[in-house]
Amino acid sequence: MLPCLQRAVPTEFKFYFCIETIAILFTIFPLFLNLYALSGINSSTVGMLLNINPMIAFLLAIFVYHEPIGSVQIVAYSIVFLAVLVFNSHHLFAIRQKILQYPKVLK
Numbered sequence: 001m002l003p004c005l006q007r008a009v010p011t012e013f014k015f016y017f018c019i020e021t022i023a024i025l026f027t028i029f030p031l032f033l034n035l036y037a038l039s040g041i042n043s044s045t046v047g048m049l050l051n052i053n054p055m056i057a058f059l060l061a062i063f064v065y066h067e068p069i070g071s072v073q074i075v076a077y078s079i080v081f082l083a084v085l086v087f088n089s090h091h092l093f094a095i096r097q098k099i100l101q102y103p104k105v106l107k
Contacts, residue, residue, distance in 0.1 A: 048087050051080055 010016070038046050058077050061067045 044087070048084055051084055055081065055084075 038049075041049075055077065058073070062069055
C-alpha cells in the first residue's frame with residue numbers, strides 16, 4: 001500500500017521537529033531510564049527480564065483477545081518459557097530445598 005501512496009515528502013521544519021521530539025521522548029529517554037534502573041543487575045538477568053514482556057503479550061493475545069494461535073507460535077513461546085525456567089532453575093531448586101528443610105514452619 002505504501003509504494004502506491006503518491007504524496008510529496010514533507011519539507012517543513014515543524015514536521016521533522018515533531019518526529020525528533022517523539023523519537024527522543026518515546027525511545028531514547030526510556031532507554032536511558034532503563035539503563036539507569038538496571039545498572040546494578042547482571043546483564044544475564046536483564047536479558048531474562050526482557051523475555052517477560054513477550055510472554056505477557058502472548059498470554060494476553062490468547063486469553064484476553066482470543067487471537068488464533070498456530071503451532072509455530074506455541075512451539076516458539078514454549079522454547080522461550082523453557083529457557084527462562086532453565087535459567088532460573090537454581091532459584092527454583094533453592095526454594096524447594098528450603099521447603100524440604102523447614103516443612104513445619106510453612107504449614
